[in-house]
Amino acid sequence: MAVNSFETLKKVIEENSQAGEFYRAVHEWTVTAVEEDPLQEGECVCGQQHLRYMYTIQNLYTGRPLEYIGSKCVEHFQSSELNLQVNVFRGLFDLRKKILAGEKIFLDEDFSREILRWLYENEAFSANQYNGNNGLNDYQFLLDMFNKRHKDRITQGQENKIWALLQYSVKPFVRDHPALG
Numbered sequence: 001m002a003v004n005s006f007e008t009l010k011k012v013i014e015e016n017s018q019a020g021e022f023y024r025a026v027h028e029w030t031v032t033a034v035e036e037d038p039l040q041e042g043e044c045v046c047g048q049q050h051l052r053y054m055y056t057i058q059n060l061y062t063g064r065p066l067e068y069i070g071s072k073c074v075e076h077f078q079s080s081e082l083n084l085q086v087n088v089f090r091g092l093f094d095l096r097k098k099i100l101a102g103e104k105i106f107l108d109e110d111f112s113r114e115i116l117r118w119l120y121e122n123e124a125f126s127a128n129q130y131n132g133n134n135g136l137n138d139y140q141f142l143l144d145m146f147n148k149r150h151k152d153r154i155t156q157g158q159e160n161k162i163w164a165l166l167q168y169s170v171k172p173f174v175r176d177h178p179a180l181g
Contacts, residue, residue: 009046009073018061026077031085032058032065033179034093044070053093055086056179088114089180096180099171107146107162116143124173125165138165 010022017025033056035042042051045066054068074086095110116139119125125135145162148154154162174180 005044005046005048005073006076009044009069009076012045012066016062016064016066017059023078026079026082028059028061029057029066029077029079029082030060031074031082031089032056034089035068035181036093042068042070044068044073046070046073048072053090055089057082084114088112088118091115092118092174092177092180096174096177099175105166105171107142107166108151111142111146113143113146116146119170119173122173122177125169130164138169141165 013025013029014020014022017028019025019028035054035056037052037054040050040052042054043049044051044054045068048070051068051070053071055071055074056065056067057069057074058065071086071090074082077083091110091112092115095105095115098105098110120135120139123135125131125138127133127135131137131141141161142165145154145158
């Protein structure tokens with residue numbers, strides 16, 4: 001990123017934050033959406049052109065959104081939390097593309113602990129009779145299966161439950177979520 005682009009980014013962030021100094025202001029922001037421009041015609045708030053993945057960020061205090069910001073600009077925030085959010089949204093975006101294409105999704109290939117946590121925090125796991133009326137149980141089950149060292153020890157019953165949760169909870173939630181493209 002050119003110096004002018006970074007200065008533009010700093011100015012935009014400072015003008016839209018409560019904190020007036022960039023490195024304090026960056027902690028006020030969270031990623032709220034991602035879009036893909038296959039033609040790479042997107043433009044970052046810093047002026048960088050030819051973005052393929054364009055993120056929307058929102059200020060936690062003012063509520064102001066900024067569209068669009070590229071992943072390279074997010075790196076200038078020097079915020080591990082914001083970088084993690086970009087990675088989660090990119091993973092969710094890729095997962096949504098597979099779902100829309102009708103491709104099979106796999107817990108151990110298409111998910112991460114952070115994506116599972118995001119799904120839980122955003123209420124992808126509804127309370128129902130199968131999870132004791134507590135979505136946390138479905139999240140915890142998928143997390144436990146994801147974390148299993150010996151995948152060959154997953155029982156057929158557990159495989160069936162994983163499949164059902166991915167088909168009936170995760171797929172519709174990710175497919176229809178407005179923040180994912």
